[in-house]
Amino acid sequence: MSERSGHLLIVDDDPDIRTAGQLLLKRHLAKITTTGDPCQLPQLLAEHDFDAILLDMNFSPGESDGAQGFYWLKKILSQDPQAVVIMITAHSGVNIAVEAMKLGATDFIAKPWQNEKVVATLSAALKLRASQKQTQTLRQANQLLSDTNRTSALLGASPAMQQVMGLVARAAPTDANVLILGENGTGKELVARQLHAQSLRKDQVFMAIDLGAVAETLFESELFGHRKGAFTGAQEDRLGKLLAANGGTLFLDEVGNLPLHLQAKLLTVLEQRRVTPLGANQSQPFDVRVIAATNLPPAQLRDETRFRQDLLFRLNTVELQLPPLRERGQDIALIARHYARVYAQKYHQAPREFSPQALAAITHYRWPGNVRALRHAIERAVILSQTPEFEVADFPLDMPPEQTYAGASASRELPEDLNLVRQEQRIIQTALKKHGYNISHAAKELGLTRAALYRRMEKHGL
Numbered sequence: 001m002s003e004r005s006g007h008l009l010i011v012d013d014d015p016d017i018r019t020a021g022q023l024l025l026k027r028h029l030a031k032i033t034t035t036g037d038p039c040q041l042p043q044l045l046a047e048h049d050f051d052a053i054l055l056d057m058n059f060s061p062g063e064s065d066g067a068q069g070f071y072w073l074k075k076i077l078s079q080d081p082q083a084v085v086i087m088i089t090a091h092s093g094v095n096i097a098v099e100a101m102k103l104g105a106t107d108f109i110a111k112p113w114q115n116e117k118v119v120a121t122l123s124a125a126l127k128l129r130a131s132q133k134q135t136q137t138l139r140q141a142n143q144l145l146s147d148t149n150r151t152s153a154l155l156g157a158s159p160a161m162q163q164v165m166g167l168v169a170r171a172a173p174t175d176a177n178v179l180i181l182g183e184n185g186t187g188k189e190l191v192a193r194q195l196h197a198q199s200l201r202k203d204q205v206f207m208a209i210d211l212g213a214v215a216e217t218l219f220e221s222e223l224f225g226h227r228k229g230a231f232t233g234a235q236e237d238r239l240g241k242l243l244a245a246n247g248g249t250l251f252l253d254e255v256g257n258l259p260l261h262l263q264a265k266l267l268t269v270l271e272q273r274r275v276t277p278l279g280a281n282q283s284q285p286f287d288v289r290v291i292a293a294t295n296l297p298p299a300q301l302r303d304e305t306r307f308r309q310d311l312l313f314r315l316n317t318v319e320l321q322l323p324p325l326r327e328r329g330q331d332i333a334l335i336a337r338h339y340a341r342v343y344a345q346k347y348h349q350a351p352r353e354f355s356p357q358a359l360a361a362i363t364h365y366r367w368p369g370n371v372r373a374l375r376h377a378i379e380r381a382v383i384l385s386q387t388p389e390f391e392v393a394d395f396p397l398d399m400p401p402e403q404t405y406a407g408a409s410a411s412r413e414l415p416e417d418l419n420l421v422r423q424e425q426r427i428i429q430t431a432l433k434k435h436g437y438n439i440s441h442a443a444k445e446l447g448l449t450r451a452a453l454y455r456r457m458e459k460h461g462l
Contacts, residue, residue, distance in 0.1 A: 006051035006126045007031040011038055011072070012088060013059045017111065021054060024115055025122065038072045045079050052125040054109070057089045057096060066096035070103060077104045084129045086121060088113075131239055154187065154194055155335050158328040164191070164320060171318040172198035179255075179315045180293040181301070182322030183437050184457070185372030188293035189253060191320060195291055196249040204248030207288075209241050212254030212439055213451045219262050220278055224269070230279025242275050242286050249289045255315065256294030256301060257440050257450065260308060267311040290315065295437050325367040325374065332363045332374065339375050340390070343382040352382075354390045365397045368429055369462040376461030425460040428453070432462065 008029050010021045018034040026032060035044065038059055044050075053076065057069030069087060076083050087108040089097040097108035106128060107121050154165060171178055172195045180188045189208060196206045214222050221231075225240025241250060258266065269275050270290065274283040292315045300306050325332065336354065344351045354362075367373050381394040428446065435441035443453040456462075 006129070007033070007048060008122070009044060009048070009050045009053045010034045011041065011053065012036065012056040014056070017056070017088070021118075024118060028119065028122070038068070041072060041075060042079060045076065045083075050083070051129040052084045052086060052106075052122060054086050054088055054122075055105075057087055057100070064090070066100065069096075069100060073100055073103055073105055082129075084125045086125055127237060130237075131243075154190060155338055156328060156331040157334060158323075158331050160323040160328050161331060164322060167318065167320055168194050169198065171195065171320075173200060174318075175200075175289050176317040177290045177292070177315050178318045178320060179312075180291065180320045180322060181298060182293070182295065183324050183370055184295050184432075184439075184462070185367075185370030186322040186324060187371050188322060189251065191322065192249075192251045192253075192291045192293065196251075196289075199249065199289065201248050201289060205245050206249045206251065207241050207245035208251040208253060210253045210454075212257040213454060216259060216262065219258075220265065223266070224275050225277035227277055227279035230277075234279070238277075240275060240277060242269065242288060243277075243284060245288045246286045247288070249291060252290065252292040252315075254294060254439065255292040256296035256307060263308045263311050267308060267314060270311075270314055295439065297436060300436075300438075325370045329363055332367075333359055335371060335374060336362055336378055339378040340382060343379045347382060349382060352385070352389050355392070357392050358390045358395065361392045361397060362395055365395075368433065369457070369460075373461045380461075421460075424456065425462070428456055428460065428462060432457075 006029050008021075008025060008031070010018050010032065011034075012018055012021075013036045015036065018036065022032050022034065033044065033048065033050075035041075038055075055069060055072060055076070057066040058064060059068045066089070069089075073085055073087070076085055084106045085104070087097045087100045087105045089108055089110055094108070094110060097105070097110075101108065106125055109118055109121055154161075154168070156162070156165075168191060178192075178195055180191050182188050192208070193206060196202060209222065211219075220226075221234075221238065221240070223241050225243060226234050226238050228234055228236050252266075272283075273287070274285050276283040294301065296307070298321075301312065302309070333354075336359070340354070341351055343349075362374070362377070369376075377395050377397075381390050385391070385394040387394070428442075431442040431446050435445065439450050439453060443450045446453060448456070
């Protein structure tokens, strides 16, 4: 049990039990509240967020059938369905306590109790409550993201996008694992969220983890979790992503960047559907739907020296290939107008249209950063443009001469331009193109970590 964490409520009509509980547990809990009158429970539950409740089974002299304990247990769970309730019973009432657990109690303690048993039982209860709170927080965050992402709908009328939407609609209601392929910025996470939102797990957690940004040494801790003291720096128990997403969807982004030896560990866990946190002795079952994504080209993904084929077969029950924006030019105007409205509302501005020249410019641009880059360009234009409608000058697209468009100025940055921000953007673009948008290889050539490269790509809208 972590030092002095959590709020405990002890409900027992015996003052000696309440005092003994306080003396035993005060070193382990931040706060302990006691009451000898269970009628105070509704008010106490309304005023406090208890991490665990110790509840006696009998409150009247001569009572031993546990009826009062059952009654108040039901009252507690009707007010807080996630409440962690530990029943207190005499040794002769163990069968009654087991019945209480069938009604929703978490555990029981027989009195006269053993101190070690009480501490161990309460420790497990506090861990359960912490897990519940983390899951609830994730659900709320996912709902917030879902509300926010309504402005980031999967847009496109092109045949390529209509095909993607059709596959999403057919695959979403199933529990099949899905592998999403596509360049950076094509909307892989957005598709993953659409799959979750249209699935039978839509009311459960959507957990996303960017494997390209997770250090190899932290992979098992992040995904599987760890126990306090499992390694240097493990100051407390940590719930891994697999268990945190239990019942919901786990999105493994940039799975193609995972080294082969870690791919083997991921495969084992997915096959067994059980995970053992670092420092733990027992494995735990989990139930998640796995959606994975990578920017690796299919040829590299099917290269056994780059990616385990048995893991690939585990992940790609359904495979979705997202087209780059340059292959769906007819969708650019639709996407641009959508985000122009979104950002106008966000920054409290009147909606604006695009001049014909500006619309031609963004339509003919190849958008190496795909939809993400287009979105950032629109947001920048909304913030900085001072004209009644968006003009070509609001979009510094830096196109080479062969990508000029009718009616637009052909002026370009001079070769001797020494602006550091623009030079950094060009260098990053060059490295990404050279390595086929493989983040690991581009980062290595640039002398950066993957995480640092991701930050710079985000900065420049790539």
